[in-house]
Amino acid sequence: MPVEKYLGVPLHRPKVAFFEFTACEGCQLQILNNEATLLDFLSLLEVVTFREAMKERSDDYEIAFVEGSITRADEARRLKVIRSKAKILVAMGSCACFGGVNQLKNRFNNLAWVKEQVYGTFPIETEEARPLEDVVPVDLKIYGCPVKKEEVEKIVTNLVLGKSVNHPKYPVCMECMANDNICLYKLGEPCLGPVTRAGCDAWCPGSRRGCWGCRGPADAANVDQIISIMDEHKFSAETIIDRLECFGGFREFAEALKKKTATSKTKKKRAGK
Ligand code: SF4
Numbered sequence: 001m002p003v004e005k006y007l008g009v010p011l012h013r014p015k016v017a018f019f020e021f022t023a024c025e026g027c028q029l030q031i032l033n034n035e036a037t038l039l040d041f042l043s044l045l046e047v048v049t050f051r052e053a054m055k056e057r058s059d060d061y062e063i064a065f066v067e068g069s070i071t072r073a074d075e076a077r078r079l080k081v082i083r084s085k086a087k088i089l090v091a092m093g094s095c096a097c098f099g100g101v102n103q104l105k106n107r108f109n110n111l112a113w114v115k116e117q118v119y120g121t122f123p124i125e126t127e128e129a130r131p132l133e134d135v136v137p138v139d140l141k142i143y144g145c146p147v148k149k150e151e152v153e154k155i156v157t158n159l160v161l162g163k164s165v166n167h168p169k170y171p172v173c174m175e176c177m178a179n180d181n182i183c184l185y186k187l188g189e190p191c192l193g194p195v196t197r198a199g200c201d202a203w204c205p206g207s208r209r210g211c212w213g214c215r216g217p218a219d220a221a222n223v224d225q226i227i228s229i230m231d232e233h234k235f236s237a238e239t240i241i242d243r244l245e246c247f248g249g250f251r252e253f254a255e256a257l258k259k260k261t262a263t264s265k266t267k268k269k270r271a272g273k
């Protein structure tokens with residue numbers, strides 16, 4: 001049932017299209033999974049392209065929701081075309097926002113070796129995984145791996161009503177403490193909750209799993225401090241680096257820690273320790 005008015009104000013149903021690049025398509029699936037509210041959600045929009053859900057296609061859209069990272073030259077070209085048609089381009093999920101788990105291959109600094117390990121001699125084109133904003137301007141990001149459907153619905157409703165979209169500035173810890181969870185550091189598990197942007201309702205700590213930082217850094221996150229805390233809890237540099245580099249949002253901190261660790265190893269080796 002189409003929504004025509006909200007509080008007496010006529011609503012414009014924007015034409016939207018969903019696209020995917022290098023991704024597992026889990027973010028799009030999150031939207032389709034929400035059966036309880038899916039019809040209400042779709043009544044706010046005119047979906048013209050959504051490969052995972054319908055066979056119709058159209059190049060006439062105002063908002064493009066784009067999932068996935070860019071790992072090939074043809075993907076970069078296709079993304080530029082989408083950008084040229086969309087008034088608003090939304091990066092949806094960690095792959096689109098930061099490169100996501102796909103960017104883990106970048107850490108080997110040797111793509112030929114990575115290709116050989118994964119595909120053997122099968123000819124395949126692949127480049128370093130990049131977030132969308134490395135290729136085109138992005139208007140809005142929806143964080144998470146996967147995105148949280150309730151958050152997508154809230155953001156889309158705000159867009160349709162012409163309201164601004166505000167992400168939580170505070171970290172996951174705030175939601176975790178509000179939920180009265182036991183802090184995982186007390187159970188011997190590392191967690192990036194103190195520095196990761198909230199909005200997931202502390203999804204992982206609520207299931208007794210430390211946060212891996214899929215939503216990227218919170219505003220004014222003191223990442224150096226959490227690295228010191230993990231170090232004090234005797235987590236190895238490798239464990240900390242693994243966690244920081246998993247989704248790409250903390251890439252610069254992971255890189256800095258890697259350099260620091262390599263320098264300290266070299267110094268110890270020279271000193272014969
Ligand atoms: S962000 Fe996560 S769930 Fe979404 S497409 Fe990437 S890997 Fe899949």
Ligand code: SF4
Pocket residue numbers: 172173174176177181182183184185191192193194202205210211
């Ligand atoms: S479990 Fe993680 S998110 Fe929860 S309070 Fe501890 S550090 Fe913060």
Ligand code: SF4
Pocket residue numbers: 144145172196197200201202203204205210211212213214215216
């Ligand atoms: S707890 Fe951390 S890793 Fe888990 S969903 Fe939230 S931000 Fe992502």
